[in-house]
Amino acid sequence: HDLLATTLPDAEIIIVSNREPYIHNRRNGAIELQTPASGLVSALEPVMRACGGTWIAHGSGSADRDMVDAQDRLAVPPSDPAYRLRRVWVSEEEQNGYYYGLANEGLWPLCHIAFVRPAFREEDWRFYRTINQRFADAVAAEATTPDPIVLVQDYHFALAPRMIRKLLPEATIITFWHIPWPNAETFGICPWKEEILDGLLGSSIIGFHTQFHCNNFFDTVDRFIESRIDRETAAVTLAGHETLIRPYPISIEWPPAALKGQLPVEACRRAVRERFGLAPSACIAVGIERFDYTKGILDRMHSIDVLLTLHPEWRGRFTFIQVAAPTRSKLASYSRLQDEALALADEINARHGQDGHQPIRLVVRHHEPPEVFELFRAADLCIVSSLHDGMNLVAKEFVAARDDEQGVLILSTFAGASRELTEALIVNPYDARSMAEALNAALLMPADEQQERMHLMRQQVREQNVYRWAGRMLLDAARIRQRRRVLALAG
Numbered sequence: 001h002d003l004l005a006t007t008l009p010d011a012e013i014i015i016v017s018n019r020e021p022y023i024h025n026r027r028n029g030a031i032e033l034q035t036p037a038s039g040l041v042s043a044l045e046p047v048m049r050a051c052g053g054t055w056i057a058h059g060s061g062s063a064d065r066d067m068v069d070a071q072d073r074l075a076v077p078p079s080d081p082a083y084r085l086r087r088v089w090v091s092e093e094e095q096n097g098y099y100y101g102l103a104n105e106g107l108w109p110l111c112h113i114a115f116v117r118p119a120f121r122e123e124d125w126r127f128y129r130t131i132n133q134r135f136a137d138a139v140a141a142e143a144t145t146p147d148p149i150v151l152v153q154d155y156h157f158a159l160a161p162r163m164i165r166k167l168l169p170e171a172t173i174i175t176f177w178h179i180p181w182p183n184a185e186t187f188g189i190c191p192w193k194e195e196i197l198d199g200l201l202g203s204s205i206i207g208f209h210t211q212f213h214c215n216n217f218f219d220t221v222d223r224f225i226e227s228r229i230d231r232e233t234a235a236v237t238l239a240g241h242e243t244l245i246r247p248y249p250i251s252i253e254w255p256p257a258a259l260k261g262q263l264p265v266e267a268c269r270r271a272v273r274e275r276f277g278l279a280p281s282a283c284i285a286v287g288i289e290r291f292d293y294t295k296g297i298l299d300r301m302h303s304i305d306v307l308l309t310l311h312p313e314w315r316g317r318f319t320f321i322q323v324a325a326p327t328r329s330k331l332a333s334y335s336r337l338q339d340e341a342l343a344l345a346d347e348i349n350a351r352h353g354q355d356g357h358q359p360i361r362l363v364v365r366h367h368e369p370p371e372v373f374e375l376f377r378a379a380d381l382c383i384v385s386s387l388h389d390g391m392n393l394v395a396k397e398f399v400a401a402r403d404d405e406q407g408v409l410i411l412s413t414f415a416g417a418s419r420e421l422t423e424a425l426i427v428n429p430y431d432a433r434s435m436a437e438a439l440n441a442a443l444l445m446p447a448d449e450q451q452e453r454m455h456l457m458r459q460q461v462r463e464q465n466v467y468r469w470a471g472r473m474l475l476d477a478a479r480i481r482q483r484r485r486v487l488a489l490a491g
């Protein structure tokens, strides 16, 4: 937080993302405020609260239009305004093409390599371009200076950086790609690869979570675009314009706001066990995320099946609570996953359940952050088994929730977070047997070992928190701006 305060360049900050930080929905005649389940939002919201500025996002709630002024703006957080939210409207047809189609049926599976075939349709691409232009226009309309710092977020806006550059040539544009960047061969599937690379290279800086993704990006540019690549200075120059390619591992705020007001761990343990009708001594593992096929939800259920087969002593004593927030349910790949997960949970419960006890409890609904943190605090273990994930902030939130320094994190080697949280039990989610053994080891882990591991992981997340993530990017932006000023003086 201090780093952010000292490095904050004297400039206007504008964020562009698809998902908005606050959603207003109408339910039973009343207006309800929702915090969306989105890693991007959990990371950026505290940064915007600290920096101020304007956040431009798609107004997606059923009551969103009722809350804005004539310019579609709203001061947020609603309880204690610190920055401005500008909502951009997208019709259902546009949403089907730009968001569900190109972004989530094309780029999402393309970048995650989770063996779901990416779909690329000409009409989706047309909507994607239209909406990118609409957001770029909104940036130009909201900017009150010729050279704001514009933070473009994620795969929904690969074309926006170039479009913003045309409208505001002096802007410092930092684009952060929250998901993995695949190798050049995989990216080559995309029919619009050159346009996407060209769009992104309108940025001043492109950020990824890991060096590995930066390297993949360099290889992709090298293969498909005629440009100058300097891997030593980590820069790509296209038509005289330089873009820096840098790793910035994203994180969470410290301490997390959702920790405020939490009951002591013992009380959380009791409350959650009571709510699920479990004995006070029951062992609980939790999994909490959007119901997404990249998260490896089926794979972790398979590993629980193997655990209860190889170690029947856990039957009746071990319960896995999976909280899954419905997401992108319009898409067949997502609704299919929901059906498969429900069927698999039933099957495993039938096989290993006894005396009314069910080893898998699947709760399919959205949970607000305080509920999520209560579950983290009540659990003995947390399972993050992503098949591929840029970072994964659930892993960091679990660690942040455990101020008692107890609890074990089981973490996929294919999540960026595994590079930082090395004291987790690192697993390959495709290998059900070894994941089952990791579960068994976690359940048997002595308290002092848990404490030592958790202590180190908490130190890591505390030091490398989201303010540092934003601070590093803004520091790089400040350097670019200073250099430009010096060059201008030199004439």
Ligand code: G6P
Residues within 6 Å of the ligand: 019, 037, 038, 039, 040, 041, 154, 155, 178, 179, 290, 327, 328
């Ligand atoms: C991932 C993406 C974010 C997105 C989030 C939630 O974390 O990187 O851009 O906001 O998933 O998905 P949704 O489609 O609901 O915004």
